[in-house]
Structure formats: C-alpha cells, structure tokens
Amino acid sequence: MAYIEVKDLVRVYRMGDVEVRALRGLNMSVREGELISVMGPSGSGKTTLLNILGGLDRSTAGEAKVGDVDVTFLDRRQLVMYRRRVVGHIFQTLNLVPTLSAAENIALPMIVNQVPKRDRQSRIDELLETVQLTDRRKHKPDELSGGEQQRVAIAAALANDPPIILADEPTGELDSETSQVIVDFLVQINKKYNKTTILVTHNPIVAAATERILRIDDGVIKAAYTPAELESGAEGRTVSYVDQMRQRIKKLNAELKDLDEKFRKGAVTGDEYVEERLRLKAAIRGLEDEVHRHGG
Numbered sequence: 001m002a003y004i005e006v007k008d009l010v011r012v013y014r015m016g017d018v019e020v021r022a023l024r025g026l027n028m029s030v031r032e033g034e035l036i037s038v039m040g041p042s043g044s045g046k047t048t049l050l051n052i053l054g055g056l057d058r059s060t061a062g063e064a065k066v067g068d069v070d071v072t073f074l075d076r077r078q079l080v081m082y083r084r085r086v087v088g089h090i091f092q093t094l095n096l097v098p099t100l101s102a103a104e105n106i107a108l109p110m111i112v113n114q115v116p117k118r119d120r121q122s123r124i125d126e127l128l129e130t131v132q133l134t135d136r137r138k139h140k141p142d143e144l145s146g147g148e149q150q151r152v153a154i155a156a157a158l159a160n161d162p163p164i165i166l167a168d169e170p171t172g173e174l175d176s177e178t179s180q181v182i183v184d185f186l187v188q189i190n191k192k193y194n195k196t197t198i199l200v201t202h203n204p205i206v207a208a209a210t211e212r213i214l215r216i217d218d219g220v221i222k223a224a225y226t227p228a229e230l231e232s233g234a235e236g237r238t239v240s241y242v243d244q245m246r247q248r249i250k251k252l253n254a255e256l257k258d259l260d261e262k263f264r265k266g267a268v269t270g271d272e273y274v275e276e277r278l279r280l281k282a283a284i285r286g287l288e289d290e291v292h293r294h295g296g
C-alpha cells in the first residue's frame with residue numbers, strides 16, 4: 001500500500017522577476033515501511049521535495065499525501081503538529097544544538113511534544129542504545145565525531161516515534177567508511193521500527209543499500225530502479241567512468257566485509273587476513289583517489 005503518494009507536485013520560487021521551477025509536476029509513491037533513495041544532480045529539486053514532505057515548505061500545486069493527510073492542505077498550525085509527530089528529518093549539515101549534550105539533543109523534540117520526563121528518560125536510553133552511543137550521552141556535539149553527531153541526529157529524529165524518516169544527504173559530509181556506518185543504521189532502523197524512509201544521496205554506494213532508487217532530474221522523477229539495475233547501468237544511461245569506479249569501490253567494500261566475516265569465523269588465518277585486508281584497502285584508496293581526481 002502506498003504510504004506516501006505524490007501527484008503532479010509543483011514548487012515555483014519567485015525571486016523578484018525570476019521564477020525558479022524547482023518541482024515541475026513530480027509523481028512518486030512509497031510503500032509503507034519501504035526504504036528508498038532519491039538521486040539526482042544538484043538543483044534538481046531533492047531538498048525541495050523533502051522539505052514539502054517534511055512540512056517545512058509549501059508546494060505551489062499538486063498533491064502530497066502522507067498516510068491519510070495531504071500536507072498541501074495543512075494550515076500553519078496543522079503543519080507544526082505534523083512536523084512534530086509525523087516526520088523525523090535528518091539534514092546534511094549537522095543540526096544539533098551545540099550547547100546541549102547528546103542526551104539533551106535527543107530529549108529536545110520530546111520536550112517540545114510535552115512528553116513527561118520519566119518517559120523521556122527511558123526513550124533516550126533506548127535510542128542511545130539503538131545508535132550505539134550510550135557511552136557518549138554526556139558529550140556535546142563538538143566532543144563527538146561527525147559520524148557520531150549524525151547518529152545523535154538520527155536518534156533525535158526518532159525521538160517522537162514518527163512513521164516517516166526523511167534524510168537529506170545525511171552522509172554528505174562524511175568519509176566513505178563513516179557513511180557506510182550511518183547507512184547501516186538507517187537500514188537497521190527502517191527494518192526494526194518499520195519506518196518509511198526517503199534518503200537523498202549523491203553517493204551510489206549509499207543508494208545501493210536501499211530497496212529502490214528514484215532518479216530526479218529537473219524537478220520530476222525520471223526513472224526508478226533497483227540497486228542491481230543501477231549497478232549494471234540498466235537504467236539506460238551510459239555509466240560514467242566515475243560511476244564505474246564507484247561501483248568497483250562498492251564491490252571491494254563488500255569483499256572487505258566478507259573477509260572480516262571469514263576471519264571472525266576462523267576461515268582464514270591471521271596472516272592471510274592482514275595481507276588480503278591491506279590489499280583491498282589499498283585498492284579502495286586508489287580508486288577513491290581516482291574518483292576525487294575526476295571531481296567525484
């Protein structure tokens with residue numbers, strides 16, 4: 001069943017005489033509990049789409065149904081309630097309150113929702129456990145790594161148990177290994193709590209961890225594919241050199257994971273493990289450098 005159903009969504013920004021058509025009649029639907037990614041060039045309308053679905057921006061025309069409400073019909077007050085109860089929004093730039101600890105940042109959305117203190121406490125403990133930061137609860141954002149800050153942001157987004165999670169390039173500022181960790185958490189949370197999740201990303205490796213990938217271009221969804229189709233280039237686009245390298249990086253990372261698993265099970269000796277791991281790491285680093293050289 002479609003949980004999110006967007007029809008002919010239009011968003012026009014007017015800046016003086018200039019009109020920017022950020023969304024030009026966008027259609028998409030997302031099943032309940034599904035985890036999808038949205039990929040597309042800069043300026044194609046990804047953030048605009050997420051902000052409308054998240055109740056942070058208004059559409060110019062069209063429909064955007066989330067559950068049984070159409071967000072385009074909500075008035076200001078209803079939008080405030082919608083933002084507090086229905087969506088958990090995770091942003092690219094870390095948006096934690098710098099003066100508050102990890103636990104306090106997670107408490108904040110619950111305080112806004114008037115959750116009693118004793119319920120907040122147990123929820124904070126549970127969420128810190130989920131993102132594996134129990135031992136960092138008293139740390140302020142600048143006392144946490146980028147990846148840890150993003151995990152706190154994920155926990156804060158989950159605080160009020162919203163049915164949908166919107167993540168706008170949550171790994172944008174993180175290195176590839178840390179990105180993988182963040183995506184693994186999002187996948188795990190999607191499965192464990194059945195959160196319908198939309199993940200915006202530029203990173204094909206991140207997108208490959210989702211069930212379905214939507215390509216947005218010029219404010220409309222142009223295509224949808226599975227991770228396997230994305231990888232084989234079956235979406236009809238010729239896969240660029242950079243994309244090919246990214247796919248190889250992804251394969252090597254999978255090999256790395258397998259290797260770690262084999263070592264844990266005792267299927268390879270310590271020496272073999274170290275040697276093979278160094279080889280894979282060096283190959284990945286070489287490819288990543290190449291991607292960077294080509295502006296990826």
Ligand SMILES: Nc1ncnc2c1ncn2[C@@H]1O[C@H](COP(=O)(O)OP(=O)(O)OP(=O)(O)O)[C@@H](O)[C@H]1O
Nearest residue numbers: 013015020021022041042043044045046047048049
């Ligand atoms: N508040 C605004 N006022 C005017 N124009 C805007 C506004 N927000 C976005 N736009 C324009 O709408 C278009 C889509 O922007 P949007 O932020 O949705 O792109 P995006 O796909 O998220 O890009 P990126 O990958 O760079 O984050 C862009 O041309 C942008 O300049």
Ligand SMILES: [Mg+2]
Nearest residue numbers: 046047048168
């Ligand atoms: Mg954006």
